[in-house]
Amino acid sequence: DVKVTQSSRYLVKRTGEKVFLECVQDMDHENMFWYRQDPGLGLRLIYFSYDVKMKEKGDIPEGYSVSREKKERFSLILESASTNQTSMYLCASSLRGGGYTFGSGTRLTVV
Amino acid sequence: AQSVSQHNHHVILSEAASLELGCNYSYGGTVNLFWYVQYPGQHLQLLLKYFSGDPLVKGIKGFEAEFIKSKFSFNLRKPSVQWSDTAEYFCAGSGNTGKLIFGQGTTLQVKP
Numbered sequence: 001d002v003k004v005t006q007s008s009r010y011l012v013k014r015t016g017e018k019v020f021l022e023c024v025q026d027m028d029h030e031n032m033f034w035y036r037q038d039p040g041l042g043l044r045l046i047y048f049s050y051d052v053k054m055k056e057k058g059d060i061p062e063g064y065s066v067s068r069e070k071k072e073r074f075s076l077i078l079e080s081a082s083t084n085q086t087s088m089y090l091c092a093s094s095l096r097g098g099g100y101t102f103g104s105g106t107r108l109t110v111v
Numbered sequence: 112a113q114s115v116s117q118h119n120h121h122v123i124l125s126e127a128a129s130l131e132l133g134c135n136y137s138y139g140g141t142v143n144l145f146w147y148v149q150y151p152g153q154h155l156q157l158l159l160k161y162f163s164g165d166p167l168v169k170g171i172k173g174f175e176a177e178f179i180k181s182k183f184s185f186n187l188r189k190p191s192v193q194w195s196d197t198a199e200y201f202c203a204g205s206g207n208t209g210k211l212i213f214g215q216g217t218t219l220q221v222k223p
Contacts (some may be wrong), residue, residue: 031209040120042201043213061173073153090155096209100145102155 003027004103005093012109019078021090021106030096032074034058034066037088048098049074063074080109113138115204117214125222130189132217134176134202141190144185145203145211146176153202161185172196194223 007022024031031050033056035043045058047066055066063085067075074093078085091103118133136142146158161168166178176187197217202214 035213040215042117042149043203045210045212048210056210060214090213093120094211096211097121099157099160100222 004091004093004101006103006106007106008106009104010107013081015082015110017081019081019108021076021089021108022070023076023103025101026072027073027101029093031094032068033046033074033092034044034064034074035090035092036060037090043090046076055065083110086110113204113206113210114187114213115212115214117202117217118150119217121213121218121220122219123222124192124210126194128190130187130192130196132187132219134185134187134214135185136185136204138204138206141207143205144176144178146170146187147201147203148198149201158187175188192221194221197221198214205217
C-alpha cells in the first residue's frame with residue numbers, strides 16, 4: 001500500500017511563527033501536492049512539485065513556500081503564520097498520470 | 112483556466128432515495144476525472160475515476176458516474192442511498208500536467 005505520511009495530526013502555533021509541515025511518501029512518486037481544506041471551499045491547491053527541487057504555484061500560494069530536496073519528502077512552510085491560515089492541510093502524491101494518494105491531514109490552528 | 116465546479120453544496124435525502132450530484136469541469140485537452148468521498152473524521156477515499164474509454168464508470172459502494180463530454184459533466188449517481196453514505200463528496204479533475212483540482216464539495220446527509 002502506498003503511504004503518505006504527514007508528521008503531525010494536530011498543531012497549534014502562534015501568529016508570526018515560522019511553521020513547517022512535513023510530508024513523506026514511500027512509493028517513489030514523482031508528483032507531490034499540498035492542499036488546504038476549508039468548509040464550503042473544498043480542497044484548494046497551494047503548491048505542487050513534479051520532481052526534486054522543482055515546484056509550481058497552485059491556486060493559493062500566498063503566504064506559503066515549499067521545499068523538495070528529496071523525492072520522497074515535500075515540506076510546506078508558512079513563513080509567518082497568520083490566523084487565516086488556520087485550516088486542515090492535506091498532502092498527496094501521485095505517479096505522472098496516475099492515481100493520487102492522500103495523507104491523513106494536519107489540522108493547524110494559529111492563535 | 113482549469114476548474115471543477117459542483118452545483119449542490121448540501122443535499123439531504125431519505126434512505127432508499129436516488130442520488131445524483133452534479134460536477135462540471137473546464138479543461139482544454141485531455142481530462143481525467145475523479146470522485147472522492149470523505150466520511151466524518153476520515154481520510155479522502157477514491158470512489159471512482161475516469162481516464163478514457165467507457166463513459167459510464169462504476170466505482171465502489173454502488174456508485175457510478177457518467178462522463179458526458181458535450182456537457183462537460185461528470186455527475187455521480189447511486190440508485191438507493193443508505194444512512195452510511197452520509198459524507199462529503201468531492202469531484203476533481205486533472206489534465207496533462209497532472210495537477211489535481213477539486214470542486215467545492217457537496218455534503219450529503221441521509222436521514223434514516
